[in-house]
Amino acid sequence: MDDINFLNKNYQDQDNAIETSTEYDELEQFGLNPKIFIVEDDKILGLSIKKYLSKTLSCEVELFTSSMDAMTHLMNLPNRKSPFCLITDISLEHGTDGLMLIDSLKEKGFNFVSIAMTGFASIETAIAATKKGVYHYLTKPFELEILQKLVLEAISNKLGVKSALLLNENSQSTKKSPKRGSGFEIEYPSDEDVFCGMIGRSKLMKDVFERMQKVALTESTVLITGPSGTGKELIASAIHNLSSRKSNPKISVNCGAIPRDLLESELFGHVKGSFTGAISSRKGRFEMADHGTMFLDEIGDMPQMLQVKLLRVLQNQTIEPVGATQTIDIDARVIAATHRDLEKMVEEGSFREDLFYRLNVIPIRIPSLKERKEDIPLLISYFIKRYVSADQSNYISISSDALELLLAYDWPGNVRELENIIERLVILRGGNEIQPEDLPTKIFRHNPLATDHYKNIFDLPEDGVDLKRVLSDIEDSLILQALKHTGGNKNQASKLLSLNRTTLIEKMKKKHLNFSEPTN
Secondary structure: OOOHHHHHHHHHHHHHHOOOOHHHHHHHHHHOEEEEEEEEOOOOHHHHHHHHHHHOOOEEEEEEEEEEHHHHHHHHOOOOOOOEEEEOOOOOOOOOHHHHHHHHHHHHHOOOEEEEOOOOOOOOHHHHHOOOOOOEEEEOOOHHHHHHEEEEHHHHHHHHHHHHHHEEEOOOOOOOOOOHHHOOOOOOHHHHEEEEEEEOOHHHHHHHHHHHHHHHHOOOOOOEOOOOOOOHHHHHHHHHHHOOOOOOOEEEEOOOOOOHHHHHHHHHOOOOOOOOOOOOOOOHHHHHHOOOOOEOOOHHHOOHHHHHHHHHHHHHHHHHOOOOOOEEEOEEEEEEEEEEOOHHHHHHOOOOHHHOOOOEEEEOOOOOOOHHHHHHHHHHHHHHHHHOOOOOOOOOEEEEEEEHHHHOOOOOOOOHHHHHHHHHHHHHOOOOOOOOOOOOOHHHOOOOOHHHHHHOOOOOOOOOOOOHHHHHHHHHHHHHHHHHHHHOOOOHHHOOOOHHHHHHHHHHHOOOOOOOOOOO
């Protein structure tokens, strides 16, 4: 039984208690403009739509990231005859799809008009949307002002509310829409956003925090996976500090940072004379972690010879130092971490299958930063506060355009890369508002919004064009715009254009382009 059917069953008794009058005249008693409900699981896009409609229309706008959440909210409304406009994505990651949500709301007798969005346009989907009575079918990407006009038309034509009553006094329907990334704003994380020194408001991170709390109460082996720079050692430290072993040591070893011929001795210790240079006996890290926690970072880099020995430790809780003839009993909880795909390594034969299953008792996957972009503004604010001076003289703020680029970037280095960039900006640009030209060049080169923005900038005439001349004119225009935007600063302009400064100067000389700042 899907989510909507489940809700339908739960709310059946409520249905029987609601009056079934369909006269629209009775709705005038509410004296309010229809509400707008958005159902969109792309949170960046959803927040952009919500922010734009809230600014330009005098309607209350609410955003839901799943059909289940939307249905729950709507079923709890005090009166289902109050009109509203539903803007829903057709394909939703969680719960049922948008068209089924529309069907269910109709069955419940709600008075609404719907607009459907999709990133995968097809004739079949358009026909299905039309049959459901959808007012309009929008294909992504679209301009927000187009959506706003459709909302005005839909509410006016289907719900009988005049468009003039819906517009904010200080807004214009033709006003340019905000950029896609402007749905988020810089804000300092609240207490609810911080867990054991880690920051996260996204559902993905909340799930990680919840699993950490549960696993900390057990003695089970934990395997932490995720890309480099996501904070795997922070997770391991938090689990240790939340456990009953917190008063005992947590010992860490990076299996990829120690030479292979020394790693065995480092982990298990050695006795005097066991090899050249072993002038005295030495405890290994496992023995040092007795009654505490042993954290094995980059476990995927461990040589196969040592994988066998580690498997024995996990099975028997005993170690055998190099050169020893007797084993030593230990009581150490093992937490391992890696950025590698261990399952793939098992298939390739480079990692032991039996060891993988011994380590993977409780898996914790840390999402990459690009998977939880709603956390980026919180992290930016946190790192700014960390690196500014006590007198705040080098405090930086982030412009909306710069924030959009930071949100659109893929962050291959994850949180560590974001922290490094913020630290650099505080040092080099302290005391200023950060503009796009202040950001590293790689932020521009990896911006996925850039190409989409220019796809339909020029329509090909029926008689064709001189491509070389058109491209040259466009290049001239962009160079002059970049210089104007940066006040003639060629270094910053070259960053905006993703060019070397010398290349930009050569192009200006070749094209005889000169820029002078206009005077008042």
